[in-house]
Amino acid sequence: MGAGTTHGFRPGPRLIDLANALGEDPALPRDALAAxxxxxxxAPGDVTEDxxxxRDAAALRAAVARLRARVLAEPDTDRAARALNALLEECGARPRLSRHDGHAWHLHVDRADDAGWAxxxxxxxxxxxxRLLSERGxxxxxxxxxxxxxxxxxDDGPGTRRRYCSPACASRARVAAHRRRRREQPPAGS
Structure with missing residues (x-):
């Protein structure tokens, strides 16, 4: 678990992708989670049925749902920080470098190399x-x-806080707001 790649290991985007996939299908099959x-x-060999x-897939689904509900849906910085601290404490998180199963050195923050997937x-x-919260404040x-x-x-860019998941959703929201304002304007000459 936690294989490093030549492009680096990015657990934030991995969480977002899994949270969105499970948001669309809470019973996402084991094979889709593995993919x-x-x-x-x-490594493909790490996510075989063996x-x-x-059972690992069910525990991972529950972990993603929990992270989504307790942290990703929390807009308040103080409450999010407390939720993250509780999760890190519960998992016995202690940063360490690990090299196992033929993988390159990479950061782990779980109890041990044999910790469960969830x-x-x-x-x-x-x-x-x-880390994101501490970097952005x-x-x-x-x-x-x-x-x-x-x-x-x-929200991984500088500047104004992001409010939408994609440019398409931002555009749809702007168009809807524009149409709403036009409907609410009194007719010219009234």
């Missing part, structure tokens, strides 16, 4: 979000503000 993990740097079974995922995701993620969209996102 998402591989897309984020896990190393990542249905424990590993929760610890590394909480650590990534805690505020919550740097959120739930899309567009009507009908519940996707989560990372």
């Amino acid at each position: 998402l993990l591989v897309a984020h740097g896990e 190393g990542f079974d249905e 424990d590993w995922f929760t610890a590394s995701s909480a650590h990534a979000l805690a 505020r919550v740097a993620w959120g739930v899309c503000a567009a009507d009908g969209c519940a996707r989560v996102f990372l």
Whole structure:
């Protein structure tokens, strides 16, 4: 778990992708979860049925749902920080470099190399979000503000806080607001 790649290990985007996939399908099959993990740097051999079974998948689904509810949906910085601290403490998070199963050296923040998938995922995701919060001094993620969209996102750029998961949702929201304002304007000459 936690394989480093030549492009670096990015647990924040991995959390967002899994949270959005599970937001669309809370019962996402084990194979689809495994494919998402591989897309984020896990070795395909680590997520076979032998190393990542249905029980692991169920625990991972629950961990993602918990992170989404307790942290990703929390707009208040102080409450988010307290939730992250509680998750890190619960997982016994202690940063350490690890090189296991033929992987390059990479950062782990879980109890040990044999920690379960859910424990590993929760610890590394909480650590990534805690780093973002400390770097920005505020919550740097959120739930899309567009009507009908519940996707989560990372606000990983400088400047104004991001409110939408994508340019498409931002554009739809602007168009809807413009149309609403036009409907509410009194007719010319009244």
